[in-house]
Amino acid sequence: MTHHFNILPLKQLTASLQKRHGGVLLFFLVFLGFAFATRVALLLKAAPVVSWDLSLPAAFGWGILYDIGAACWFSLPLIVLLTILPERFFERRWGRLATHLVAFSLTFILLFTLAAEWVFWDEFGVRFNFIAVDYLVYTHEVIDNIIESYPMPLLLSFIGVLSLAFHIIFWKTGLPGRWLSAASQKSGPRYRTGIAWCMGVVFAGLIINQNWLPDFANNYNRELGKNGIWSFFAAFRNNELEYKHFFPTIPDDQAFQRMKTEVEEDGSVLLRPEARDMLRFYSHEGPELKPNVIQITVESLSYEFLYKRKYQNLTPNLSALESKSLVFDNFYATGTRTDRGMEALTLSLPPTPGRSLVKRPHNEGLFTLGSLFRAKGYDTAFIYSGYGYFDNMNHFFGNNGYRVIDRSSVNRNDITFANVWGACDEDLYRWTLREADRMYKSKNKPFHFFVMTTSNHRPFTFPDGRIDLPSKSSGRRGGVKYSDYAIGQFLREAAKKPWFKNTIFVIVADHCASSAGKTELPVDRYHIPLIIYAPGGQLPTGHVQMVASQMDFAPTLLGLLNWSYPSRFLGHDIFSIDPQEGHAIIGNYQELGHIEEGKFAILKPLRKTVSYRYDFIARSITTAANEKDSLKETISYYQVASYLYKHGLYRALTPLEFDKYMEQGRSLIKRKFLSLNNKLHTML
Numbered sequence: 067m068t069h070h071f072n073i074l075p076l077k078q079l080t081a082s083l084q085k086r087h088g089g090v091l092l093f094f095l096v097f098l099g100f101a102f103a104t105r106v107a108l109l110l111k112a113a114p115v116v117s118w119d120l121s122l123p124a125a126f127g128w129g130i131l132y133d134i135g136a137a138c139w140f141s142l143p144l145i146v147l148l149t150i151l152p153e154r155f156f157e158r159r160w161g162r163l164a165t166h167l168v169a170f171s172l173t174f175i176l177l178f179t180l181a182a183e184w185v186f187w188d189e190f191g192v193r194f195n196f197i198a199v200d201y202l203v204y205t206h207e208v209i210d211n212i213i214e215s216y217p218m219p220l221l222l223s224f225i226g227v228l229s230l231a232f233h234i235i236f237w238k239t240g241l242p243g244r245w246l247s248a249a250s251q252k253s254g255p256r257y258r259t260g261i262a263w264c265m266g267v268v269f270a271g272l273i274i275n276q277n278w279l280p281d282f283a284n285n286y287n288r289e290l291g292k293n294g295i296w297s298f299f300a301a302f303r304n305n306e307l308e309y310k311h312f313f314p315t316i317p318d319d320q321a322f323q324r325m326k327t328e329v330e331e332d333g334s335v336l337l338r339p340e341a342r343d344m345l346r347f348y349s350h351e352g353p354e355l356k357p358n359v360i361q362i363t364v365e366s367l368s369y370e371f372l373y374k375r376k377y378q379n380l381t382p383n384l385s386a387l388e389s390k391s392l393v394f395d396n397f398y399a400t401g402t403r404t405d406r407g408m409e410a411l412t413l414s415l416p417p418t419p420g421r422s423l424v425k426r427p428h429n430e431g432l433f434t435l436g437s438l439f440r441a442k443g444y445d446t447a448f449i450y451s452g453y454g455y456f457d458n459m460n461h462f463f464g465n466n467g468y469r470v471i472d473r474s475s476v477n478r479n480d481i482t483f484a485n486v487w488g489a490c491d492e493d494l495y496r497w498t499l500r501e502a503d504r505m506y507k508s509k510n511k512p513f514h515f516f517v518m519t520t521s522n523h524r525p526f527t528f529p530d531g532r533i534d535l536p537s538k539s540s541g542r543r544g545g546v547k548y549s550d551y552a553i554g555q556f557l558r559e560a561a562k563k564p565w566f567k568n569t570i571f572v573i574v575a576d577h578c579a580s581s582a583g584k585t586e587l588p589v590d591r592y593h594i595p596l597i598i599y600a601p602g603g604q605l606p607t608g609h610v611q612m613v614a615s616q617m618d619f620a621p622t623l624l625g626l627l628n629w630s631y632p633s634r635f636l637g638h639d640i641f642s643i644d645p646q647e648g649h650a651i652i653g654n655y656q657e658l659g660h661i662e663e664g665k666f667a668i669l670k671p672l673r674k675t676v677s678y679r680y681d682f683i684a685r686s687i688t689t690a691a692n693e694k695d696s697l698k699e700t701i702s703y704y705q706v707a708s709y710l711y712k713h714g715l716y717r718a719l720t721p722l723e724f725d726k727y728m729e730q731g732r733s734l735i736k737r738k739f740l741s742l743n744n745k746l747h748t749m750l
Contacts, residue, residue, distance in 0.1 A: 083244050083245040085248060085251065086149075086249050086250070086251035086259065087145065087149075087256075087260065087263055088245045088248070088249070089144065089249065090141055090145055090263060093137070093140075093141050093144055094137050096176070097136070097141075098130070098133050100176040100180060101129070101133035101136070101137075101293055102133070103180065104294065107180065108183065108290060109122075111184065111187060111188070112191075112286050115191075115284075115584065116286045116290070117282075117283065117284040121282045121283065121284065122290075124282075124287075124291070125282065125287045125290045125291035126290070126291070128278075128279055129293060131274060131278075132292055132296045133293050134270065135271055135274035135293070136293045136295045136296040138266075138268070138270045138274075139271045140295070141267055142267060142268070145260055145264055145267065146264070148260065149256055149257060149259075149263075153250055153256070154250050155249075156246050156249040156250065162246065165246065166233070169236075169237075170230065173232050173233050173236075174225060177225045177228055177232075178222075178225055179294065181225060183294045185212075186198060186294075189580075190580070191289070191582020193293070194295070194297050194298035194301070195297055195298070195301045195655075196654075196656075197402075197403065198301065199298065199301045199302045210485075211485075211486045211524060211525060213486075214485050214486055214527065215538075276292065276296065276297065276300045277672055279291050281586075281676070283584075284584045285582075285583065285584055285586050286582070309419055309704060310705075310708070312671040312673070313419065313658065313670070313673060313701075313704065313705075314673045314675055314697070315705055316705070318342065318705070319342075320698075321701065321702040321706050322342050322706055322709075324698060324699060325636070325706045328699065329344060329346060329638070330346070331638065331643045331644070332348075332638045332640075333348075333642045334348045334349075335349075335734045337632060337730055337734070342709065342713075342715070343715055344634055344636060344706065345632060345634055345727065346633055346634075347631070347632050347633070347728075347730070347735070348621070348624070348630055348633055348639065348731075349731065350628045350630050354442075354627060354628050354629050354630070355604055355626075355627040355629075356442070356443075356512050356627075357512065357568050357570050357604055358502065358505075358512050358513050358565055358568060359439070359512075359513075359514045359570050359572065360502070360569060360571050360572070361411070361515065361516050361572040361574065362517045362519065362572065362574070363407060363411065363519065363574055363575070364519050364522060364549055364553075364573065364574070364576070365404065365519050365522045365523050365549070366523060366542075366545075366575065366577065366578065366579040367522060367546070367575035367579075367594060367595060368579045368580070368593065369397075369575075369578075369593040369594050370593070371546045371579070372595055377543070377546070380543060380546045380547045381546065381547070381550040383550045383554030383557070384553065386554075387597060388597065389607070390599060390607060391597045391598055391599040391607055392610065392626075393595075393608070394596040394597075394609075394610045394612075395609050395610060395611055396593075396612065396613045396614065396648070396650075396682055397593075397594055397595065397615065397616075398594065398650040398652055399575060399577040399578060399592045399593075399652065400417045400592075400616045400652055400653065401422070401652070401653060401654060402578070402654055403576075403577060404457060404576045406422050406577065407576030407577050407616060408422075408424050408516075408518075409422045409423050409424050410616035410619070411516075411574065411619050411620070412436060412463075412466070412516070412620070413433070413435075413635075414435070414617050414619070414621060414635035414636055415617065415707045415710075415711075416636065416651045416658070416660075416704050416707045417653040417654075417658070418707055418708050419658060419708075421655070423711060424457060424458055424459065424462045425458040425462075428714075429461075429465070430465035430466065431465065431466065432466050432717060432718060433635070434466045435467075435620040436448075436463070436466060436468045436514065436516070437466060437467035437718040438467075438624070438633075439467070441724045443511060443512070444511065444513055444514050445505050445509060445512070445514070446468045446469065446513070446514045446515070446516075447470070447501060447515050447516070448460075448471070448515075449471045449498050449501065449516070449518070450470075450473070450488070450494075450517075450518045450520075451472075451473060451484075451488035451489040451491065451494035451497075451518070451519060452472065452487050452488030452489075452518075452520050454470055454472035454474070460472060467718065471497060471501065473488055476497060480493060481493055482529065483528065483529045485525055485527045487520040487523050488520035488521075489520075490529055491519050491520075491521040491528075491548065491549055491553075492529065492532075492552050492555060492556075494517065494519060494520075494552075495553075495555070495556035495559070499556070499560065503565075506564065506565045521545060521548055521549050522546055522549045522579075523545065525538055526538055526540065526541050526542060526544050526545040528545070528548040532548060532552075533547045533551050534547075535547055535548075553573065557571065557599075566602075567601055568602055569601070570598060570599070570600045571598075571601075572598050573595070573596070573597040573598075574595065574597070575594035575595060577592075577594070578591050578593065581654070585687055586657050586668060586670075587652055587653065587657050587659045587668055589650075589661065589666070589680055589687065590685055592615075592652045594616075596619070598623070598626070605626050610640075612640050612648035613661070613682060614648055615637075615650040615651045618640050620635055620637060621633065621635050621637050621638060622637075622640050630728070630731070630732070631728070632719060632723075632724065632728060632731055634710075634716055636703065646663060649661055649662035650662075658670075659700070660700035661680055662696070664679050664681060664682070665679065665690075665693060665696040666678040666679065666687070666690075667696045667699075669700060676689075676692075677689075677691060677692045677697070678690055
């Protein structure tokens with residue numbers, strides 16, 4: 067009985083193979099085998115961070131389901147091909163050679179995908195997702211980055227040799243031969259079987275849904291439950307998410323009322339309190355400061371690079387700057403990509419689900435920090451060391467209050483070293499110095515520059531002889547130390563300029579170096595530095611402990627400058643609110659989070675919510691029951707931001723509107739002051 071039990075499945079498989087569409091079964095066998103091998107490889111790579119409990123076999127169980135779903139869709143071309151090929155195609159020699167070639171190519175593609183998933187996991191700690199879809203749009207940069215980061219000829223040769231070895235071993239099993247020997251089939255049964263196969267795999271592919279995958283306590287375990295190819299196409303399909311269709315909502319009027327109460331906490335007054343509009347007015351007593359502002363947004367500069375012992379001595383220039391600057395110790399990125407950092411730093415908005423507004427259509431003429439600086443008489447520029455068409459940067463900045471200077475707009479002689487992402491940081495800062503000199507000499511007007519670096523990015527290459535770490539081979543450590551070196555050089559050169567003392571230098575990250583963690587939104591992976599340096603002594607120095615995020619940057623900076631202005635920003639001037647009201651907005655393209663007073667609420671697709679408690683001192687997180695008020699505030703932030711963008715209500719003010727609302731705001735502040743004065747007089 068035992069012997070019969072062991073060979074029965076093999077006999078059934080052999081019988082199924084001895085038909086034209088038995089080749090589809092072989093495809094499923096190979097595809098599922100490689101998918102399982104990929105999952106095991108990623109498990110070994112993530113061994114220190116996964117939870118070795120029952121959720122792991124559960125992840126593998128769910129993984130098989132999504133592997134089958136991916137195999138169904140990818141088998142469709144093969145099913146169609148096997149259906150339409152002539153009856154005796156596989157009896158001919160060239161037909162069998164073509165079969166070998168297709169089988170080898172399939173093996174190569176699957177092995178290449180395994181390697182690509184390994185690299186992607188190494189960078190992001192997840193299976194293919196929205197980021198991979200985004201990168202596919204910019205094929206030139208991504209391919210060149212891979213070529214510069216990895217020894218591709220060697221890797222491709224190695225994958226080719228492995229593919230050939232697997233191909234030979236698989237054919238030695240005799241299974242492909244059994245199929246080929248019986249692959250001749252007349253057209254009638256062939257087409258009937260082909261139609262049945264097509265209907266079956268399409269039905270299975272449509273039914274299987276990635277949203278079935280449950281939440282795991284450890285997000286690494288959950289990611290292992292996915293299939294990379296399936297996840298890629300799921301992300302491609304969902305790259306823009308309509309907030310109201312996918313996320314928890316409350317009535318719009320309630321959301322706006324909650325947000326109006328929230329934004330008034332920093333002393334601003336609403337200019338249109340009855341409308342679905344967040345327009346408000348900031349007022350400050352005394353003269354406004356009008357220094358130049360150079361904002362250096364550093365690629366992937368995690369907070370830990372400056373303050374964790376394991377990265378000691380990587381940032382000596384930034385460390386030396388701290389004692390002379392205003393340093394924010396609990397500052398957080400709103401997202402995990404450069405475009406998200408740009409969105410929050412310029413627009414002061416939460417990250418809307420799906421694509422960032424930097425890459426959305428109809429993103430022109432928005433209310434940005436640049437448009438506000440221009441309204442105050444500044445020259446503004448976006449200066450980027452790469453090609454600004456990447457991530458739609460040039461279009462966004464060029465249509466939202468900034469001149470654009472990127473790699474394509476400078477002379478080739480202005481580039482001394484570059485990789486696929488852009489010119490080295492030293493070149494970028496030289497362009498910045500030149501622009502500042504030009505503005506100072508020719509226009510004699512203050513300037514605001516948004517400077518975006520690229521050197522702290524894979525492949526981590528930079529000019530030789532600058533630091534004591536080698537280019538490329540030192541990886542992230544070299545990228546961080548070179549970025550710090552270039553900033554030090556820039557500030558030393560700037561100190562020689564006549565405009566230096568009247569300039570404020572902002573150093574902030576776009577996002578952290580890694581966004582992966584055990585939780586869906588690992589808070590520590592959003593922790594970034596913010597340093598504001600005023601060499602002329604216009605601003606205070608010291609450390610700020612209040613919790614804030616990139617969304618709070620613009621109003622906080624303008625508050626430090628003592629500006630009065632009409633605003634549509636949803637962020638706070640954090641120096642004008644109660645320290646306990648400090649909060650952080652963080653998210654990715656699907657999960658949307660908000661932390662305040664340790665309460666961490668997350669909104670998810672299909673109107674799901676989850677809550678945690680986060681301790682900013684211990685940097686620890688624990689699950690918690692949903693709190694109605696915390697969720698309502700979180701929903702209000704994201705719902706209002708989505709509403710404003712969708713309905714064209716987050717637009718820049720025209721010069722006439724700016725003057726009108728300046729006058730209206732001053733009048734409101736005056737009436738408010740008189741009212742408070744009268745109340746105080748009555749009480750006395």
